[in-house]
Amino acid sequence: MGQVNAMSSIVVTAAPDKVLAALADYETVRPRILSEQYLDYKVVEGGQGDGTVAQWTLKATEKRSRNVKATVTVDGNVITEKDANSSLVTTWTVAPNGTGTTVTTLTQWQGATGIGGFFERTFAPKGLQRIQAQVLDNLKRELV
Numbered sequence: 001m002g003q004v005n006a007m008s009s010i011v012v013t014a015a016p017d018k019v020l021a022a023l024a025d026y027e028t029v030r031p032r033i034l035s036e037q038y039l040d041y042k043v044v045e046g047g048q049g050d051g052t053v054a055q056w057t058l059k060a061t062e063k064r065s066r067n068v069k070a071t072v073t074v075d076g077n078v079i080t081e082k083d084a085n086s087s088l089v090t091t092w093t094v095a096p097n098g099t100g101t102t103v104t105t106l107t108q109w110q111g112a113t114g115i116g117g118f119f120e121r122t123f124a125p126k127g128l129q130r131i132q133a134q135v136l137d138n139l140k141r142e143l144v
Contacts, residue, residue, distance in 0.1 A: 002110075003108055003109070003110060004108065004109055004110075005106065005107070005108050006106070006107045006108075006126075006128035006129050006132060007104065007105065007106045007107075007129070007132075008104070008105055008129050008132035008133050008136055009102055009103065009104040009105075009136070010102070010103050010133075010136040010137070010139070010140055011097055011100050011101070011102050011103075012100055012101050012103060012139065012140045012143050013099065013100045013101075013143070013144075014100065014101055014143040015100075015101065016077060016094050016095065016096050016101045018143065019094045019101045019103055019139075019143065020074075020077060020079070020094045022139065022142060022143060023079055023092050023094065023103070023139070024048060024049040024050075024052075024072075024074055024079055025047075025048060025049075026043050026046070026047050026048070026052045026054050026072065027043055027047035027048065029142060030054070032138070032142060033135055033138035033139045033142050034056075034135060034138070035131055035134035035135050035138065037058055037059045037060065037131050037134075038056045038057075038058060038059075039056060039057040039058075039059055039065075040055075040056055040057050041054065041055075041056040042054065042055060042056070044069070046072075049072065049074045049079075050072060050073055050074040051071075051072065051073075052071075052072040053069065053070065053071050053072070054069075054070050054072070054081075055067070055068060055069040055070070056068055058131075060127055060128065060131070061127060066085075066086065066088070067085055068083045068085065068086075068088060069083060069084040069085055070082060070083055070084075070090070071084065077093060077094040077095060078091055078092070078093050078094075079091065079092040079094075080092075086109060087108075087109045087110040088107065088108075088109040089107070089108050089109070090105060090106065090107040090108075091105070091106050092104070092105050093105075093106070103136060103139065105132050105135070105136065107128055107132070
């Protein structure tokens with residue numbers, strides 16, 4: 001199995017602490033910024049930052065979807081979501097950038113082997129980057 005990675009970044013004009021607070025708000029902000037590929041989103045435990053558990057179905061394509069049950073940890077300016085159902089891990093990193101903030105999201109998982117794994121490593125990151133870009137754009141609009 002090979003590791004599959006998809007990463008996207010955006011610069012927003014909000015201060016890092018405001019961005020981090022928005023990203024860590026799984027009750028109010030997160031549902032508003034998720035793209036249409038996130039289905040049946042709900043908070044299972046907590047809702048604010050560390051210790052939150054949320055679940056959703058990520059419909060990456062017409063034929064590919066993944067049920068995610070993510071446990072959240074917050075360590076400084078990094079929010080990590082670890083899926084209980086797979087090897088999927090998404091990190092959100094918030095870093096000062098001049099008068100604004102750079103937000104980077106990285107999603108990683110152990111991909112399939114063989115020819116299926118080749119196609120997964122080739123095409124899945126591009127599709128996920130489009131989804132990540134939509135969420136980041138929505139975050140930017142949310143923070144205005």
